[in-house]
Amino acid sequence: MHSESVENGLVRVPGLVDYHTHILRDALGGRPRFMYGDIGDFHREVKARxxxxxxxxxEPIRTKEIGRRIFRSLMQAREAGLTEVWEAGLDQLECxxxxxxxxEYDLLPLRVRILIASGLAERTMPSVTxxxxxxxxxxxxxxxxxxxxRTCAVSRPFLNSNETGIxxxxxxTLAKRAGPxxxxxxxxxxxxIGDRAIEVTLDAYEMIYGGDCRSAQPRIEHGMVLRRDLIARIADLGVKVCVQPSFRGSDEHHIRSSLGNRWPYAYDWATASSCGVGLLSGSDSPLEQLNGVASLYILARQLGSIGMSGSLAAGADVTTGTTLLSGPLALNEEEPRVVSTYPVM
Ligand SMILES: [Zn+2]
Structure with a gap:
């Protein structure tokens, strides 16, 4: 990663991007509906419908302060060194x-890219700005x-169970809905998340894009329960996988109790990366902390081949699209395949 020293011991690097957050949804107040009960029950209810x-x-809007709450979160993101955040599934146009x-008031702390939730998109897709x-x-x-x-869709039963998820x-159906x-x-x-779901998604992307998949760069969000053959297919098609580096630690218990050794390539970003899979990094904030440098650090450690020295974010410079760090950020591989940064504007 190219870096440049600036004054006061700060180092300037290409701007960090968080490719998967729920900052806008979080600004509506309260918690998303599925957080109030058992998430498995929520998934079964949705499937039944x-x-x-x-x-x-x-969700019903629970605050009159949506704008203020969005602004505050975006400011925190910029202080954490991010120059761009992606909202992963917006379902309320108010946000x-x-x-x-x-x-409009020229107060935007950083760039925001929005993925509209499929239901809203099919009702009212906002036009590009x-x-x-x-x-x-x-x-x-x-x-x-x-x-x-245990609601992710897998190709063989979870440990000590005959269930294969939802x-x-x-x-x-995915191809028919996403194609337009x-x-x-x-x-x-x-x-x-599950290997069966990843496979279905790749099948759909082949139907939608044919040979143009690589240039369109469709994404798989999370993509954790990988298989070796799926890694090869993802790399071959040029599909990007947006991973949450901290999930491997926070999911450890579930990996042991539900997957066991049945999916040896689950969460194996190192193999995926070395086989040519393009990885994007996203925090899934507010589920996990919004911190681009910390995420990159965790991911670099998981990738093994990329060493990285510790460094703290000292904010982002949005006019140049760069991140400022206090202390050096060193990656010992010339061009890591981790896409956590965005080209400078
Ligand atoms: Zn998410």
């Missing part, structure tokens, strides 16, 4: 309107549940 969590009716008015600060990047779909509740959509947005040039990102 033949929907996905991204099609579910939006977008508040964000645009922050932009053409604005460098706030842009509608694409649509987020959701094909399975979570590992912790698949919200098959490949044909892909045709309009929107990015497609799909939540897929």
């Amino acid at each position: 033949n929907q996905t969590p991204m099609d579910y009716p939006p 977008l309107y508040e964000l645009l008015s922050i932009r 053409g604005d460098l600060g706030v842009e509608i990047a694409g649509v987020k779909f959701y094909v399975d549940g979570w590992l912790g509740y 698949l919200f959509m098959d490949a044909e 947005f892909a045709d309009r040039g929107f990015a497609i990102a799909t939540h897929a």
Whole structure:
């Protein structure tokens, strides 16, 4: 990573990006509906309605301070050294309107890219803004549940169980729903955690993009329960995987109790990266801490081949699209395949 020393011991590096956050949804106040009960029950209820969590009716707004709360979170993100954040599945247009008015007053702390939740996108897809600060990047779909509740869709049963999780959509359905947005040039990102869900998502991307998959760079969100053959397919197609580096630690218990040794490549970003899979890094904030440098540090350690010396974020310089660090940030590999940074504007 190219870096440059500036005054007071600060170092300037390419701007860090958090590719998966829920900052805007969080600004609505309260917690998302699924957090109030058992998440597994929520997934089963959604499946019974033949929907996905991204099609579910939006949360009631619980605060009059949406704009103020968005602004505060974006300021924290900038202080954490981020120059750009992606919202992974916006289902309330009010957040977008508040964000645009922050932009209008020239107060936007950093760039925001928005993936619209599939349900909202199919009802009312907002048009692109053409604005460098706030842009509608694409649509987020959701094909399975979570590992912790054994609702992610897997190809063989979880440990000590005959269950294989929940698949919200098959490949044909995903292709039919996402295709029209892909045709309009929107990015497609799909939540897929279990290997069966990852496979379905890749099948759908092949149907949508054919040979143009690599240039369109559709995304898999999370993509944790990998298999060796899927790693090769992802690399071959040029699909990006947006990983949450801290999940391997926070999911350790679930990995042991639900996966055991049945999926030796689960969470194995090092093999994925060395086989040519392009990784994006996202925190899933507020589930995990919003901190680009910390995430990159954890991921670099997991990748093994990339060493990294400790360094703290000292903020972001949005006019140049760069991150300022207090202390050196050294990666000992010339061009790591980790895409945690964004080209300078
Ligand atoms: Zn998320």
